[in-house]
Amino acid sequence: MPNPTSSRTGEGSSVFPIFTKKNEVVLFSSTAIALYGYDQGMMSLINTNYSYLKTMQIKEESPIVGIIVSRGRKPSIFTCLATTAFGNILMFISGFSLNGSSSWNGGAIACMLAGRVVMGLGVGGIDAVIPVYSSELSSDGARGRALAQEFQMNIFGLLMAYGINMAVTYGLGKDNQWAWRVPIVAMQIFLILLMSFISCLPESPRWFVSKERGDDAKKALQSIYSKEDAKSKLEELQEAHDNESDEKVGYKDMLLPGGSQFHPSMVTVMGQVNQALTGYGAVSVYGPQIFEILGFETTKAEFLTLGNYVSYFLMMTFAWLTIDVYGRRKLMVWGSVGLSVLFLILTVFGELAETSIPDLAVEIPGSITLFVATAIFGIGWLTTVWLIPTEIYPSTARAQGSAISVIIWGLANFAITLLTPIGFNNLKYWLFLVFAATNTFAGWWTWRYTPESGGRSFEENQEFFDCARKEGSWVVGKVDGGRFQGMEGKKEGGDEGERAPLLRSRR
Numbered sequence: 001m002p003n004p005t006s007s008r009t010g011e012g013s014s015v016f017p018i019f020t021k022k023n024e025v026v027l028f029s030s031t032a033i034a035l036y037g038y039d040q041g042m043m044s045l046i047n048t049n050y051s052y053l054k055t056m057q058i059k060e061e062s063p064i065v066g067i068i069v070s071r072g073r074k075p076s077i078f079t080c081l082a083t084t085a086f087g088n089i090l091m092f093i094s095g096f097s098l099n100g101s102s103s104w105n106g107g108a109i110a111c112m113l114a115g116r117v118v119m120g121l122g123v124g125g126i127d128a129v130i131p132v133y134s135s136e137l138s139s140d141g142a143r144g145r146a147l148a149q150e151f152q153m154n155i156f157g158l159l160m161a162y163g164i165n166m167a168v169t170y171g172l173g174k175d176n177q178w179a180w181r182v183p184i185v186a187m188q189i190f191l192i193l194l195m196s197f198i199s200c201l202p203e204s205p206r207w208f209v210s211k212e213r214g215d216d217a218k219k220a221l222q223s224i225y226s227k228e229d230a231k232s233k234l235e236e237l238q239e240a241h242d243n244e245s246d247e248k249v250g251y252k253d254m255l256l257p258g259g260s261q262f263h264p265s266m267v268t269v270m271g272q273v274n275q276a277l278t279g280y281g282a283v284s285v286y287g288p289q290i291f292e293i294l295g296f297e298t299t300k301a302e303f304l305t306l307g308n309y310v311s312y313f314l315m316m317t318f319a320w321l322t323i324d325v326y327g328r329r330k331l332m333v334w335g336s337v338g339l340s341v342l343f344l345i346l347t348v349f350g351e352l353a354e355t356s357i358p359d360l361a362v363e364i365p366g367s368i369t370l371f372v373a374t375a376i377f378g379i380g381w382l383t384t385v386w387l388i389p390t391e392i393y394p395s396t397a398r399a400q401g402s403a404i405s406v407i408i409w410g411l412a413n414f415a416i417t418l419l420t421p422i423g424f425n426n427l428k429y430w431l432f433l434v435f436a437a438t439n440t441f442a443g444w445w446t447w448r449y450t451p452e453s454g455g456r457s458f459e460e461n462q463e464f465f466d467c468a469r470k471e472g473s474w475v476v477g478k479v480d481g482g483r484f485q486g487m488e489g490k491k492e493g494g495d496e497g498e499r500a501p502l503l504r505s506r507r
Contacts, residue, residue: 026146028194028201029134030153032077032126035084035190037157039123040284041309042183046165048288052180055095055102056109074203077133078195080125085191087119092185101177120410127386128406132399133204135390143391144328144454148320148383155316155378157190158284159309166306209237210395240459241395249397254404261401263465263474264392267450268401269408271385274332274442276412278339279435280377282420283370293429294346294366295353304367308374315375319383327454327487328384329446329476335380336443342373343436350429385409391453392461451476451484 046052094115095101095108102108134150135143164183172179208217217237221230253259275281283290287308291301323331349366353359386405393401423431451464467480476485 025134025201026149028197029130030150031190032081032130032194033150034153034157034160035187035194036123036127037154037159038161038187038190039119039157040281041158041161041165042187043285046180046183047285048174049169049180050174051101051177055177056112057103057106058109074198074201076129077126078198080122080129081191081195081198082122083125084119084122085188085195087115087117087122088184088187088191090115090118092181095177096181124406124410127409128402129399131386131390132402135387135398144323144383144387145320147387147390148316148323151383151386152313152316152320154382155309155313159306159313162306162309166302205234206237206241206395209234209241214238249394249400251400254397254400261393261397263468264389264397264401265404266474267392268389268405270445271388271450272405272408273412274336274445275381275385276409276416277435277438277442278336278377278381279343279416279438280339280374280381281413281416283374283377285417286420286424289424290370291367293350293353293424294370295359295363308371311371312374312378316378316382318375319379322379323383323387324454325487327452328388329450329452329454330486331380332384332446332450333443335376336439336446338376338380339373340436340439340443342369342376343432343439345369346373347429347432347436350432353429388450388453391456391458392451392465394458394462398458447476449474449476451479452486455487 090111094112095104131147134146161183164186168179168182202220202223205217205220208220218230218234221233249261254261254265256262287305288298288301291304292298296304346366346369349362349369353362389401389405390398453461464479464484468474471479473479476482
């Protein structure tokens with residue numbers, strides 16, 4: 001529901017009078033997540049720019065193309081933004097010369113790779129911290145919606161990056177160095193705005209409480225609530241923290257078999273691995289090449305990729321409308337089923353594109369299939385694997401869990417985006433058949449081992465892992481009588497402890 005500006009103490013401190021603190025947090029988080037999408041889309045047409053390839057001294061079909069593509073809450077976010085900005089500048093200056101691009105005697109590619117790695121660390125850090133920050137300030141029944149709305153902005157970032165790429169490419173030509181430098185440096189606009197605005201946001205009161213900084217937590221709550229409500233919320237958060245404070249969690253407890261948080265860490269790891277196995281990291285980056293496999297010439301393929309991103313952005317609306325209704329697990333499983341079928345169909349169209357069948361008989365249904373597959377991935381797999389790690393860990397391990405999620409995402413997508421150009425060069429459309437098989441595995445694993453975390457408090461989600469440990473099984477259908485196979489109905493009474501949202505809509 002709408003969030004009118006309140007006259008209560010603390011809520012009038014918004015930087016923009018028409019916004020509440022909730023609006024500001026959502027706006028900031030959405031813009032930060034858009035960086036992830038911009039980062040993905042930025043290299044899509046740069047990889048085919050002749051000046052870029054010449055400057056970096058790489059061939060268009062080189063595996064190095066794949067290598068370059070892959071890669072306290074508030075202080076952490078600022079550090080990640082600054083790291084991203086530094087890496088972005090390194091990429092921008094690679095091979096720069098007043099007389100046109102230069103290979104710098106081979107140094108340009110080294111600078112580009114260094115910038116890509118540094119910027120990847122920054123963007124990865126943002127993707128680790130923002131979901132945690134957002135989740136800690138949302139209610140149990142709205143965590144999915146909040147993050148899905150932010151990830152819709154992720155697709156807006158992807159769309160904007162590709163749109164800027166197309167504009168400068170067609171305006172300046174593929175032989176012009178500015179056609180690939182402008183899309184890179186344009187990211188600085190995001191970064192400067194976000195770093196300027198971050199000081200106006202509230203720190204997570206849960207993080208303050210976890211560090212035993214009660215006075216700071218109180219101040220943060222008072223920036224959101226009246227003094228009386230802030231006092232009540234602080235007591236609830238302190239009680240939840242006291243219940244968890246006996247267990248100190250380190251990475252050893254999360255990554256070694258037998259550790260207290262090993263099971264949720266494996267759910268987190270396999271979530272990111274399975275998302276990579278859907279193949280859509282490759283589709284996001286190599287969209288034009290995929291449309292060319294379906295028979296389109298280069299210009300049409302690039303415009304169709306832009307259209308696919310527009311559709312992707314619009315269809316993400318269904319993600320935040322459904323994720324808290326049907327749950328994370330159901331969307332992921334049925335998403336994999338749909339993607340497996342659609343990649344099989346794309347394999348058939350890829351084969352038909354090389355026969356004498358009329359071009360339109362392949363191009364039109366093939367394009368529709370790819371558009372639908374993109375929408376299914378966005379609804380079923382884009383947000384869910386980032387959301388689950390923020391819901392299944394105790395407060396003492398939530399940030400570490402999200403960090404593990406990002407690291408696995410980086411490694412898995414590095415592998416996929418490295419292998420994709422090799423796969424297209426050697427397998428061509430048969431690569432779609434490989435993705436159909438990997439989607440089948442991803443769906444099966446999710447159905448068997450991933451619990452439903454939606455609609456439950458953080459503490460309730462930890463009950464699944466306690467029961468799994470006692471019963472000696474990780475199979476969701478066998479743990480606690482299969483209670484975690486789906487969403488639970490609404491409970492009687494109010495929110496307590498970590499069930500309580502810190503930012504709630506008010507009448």
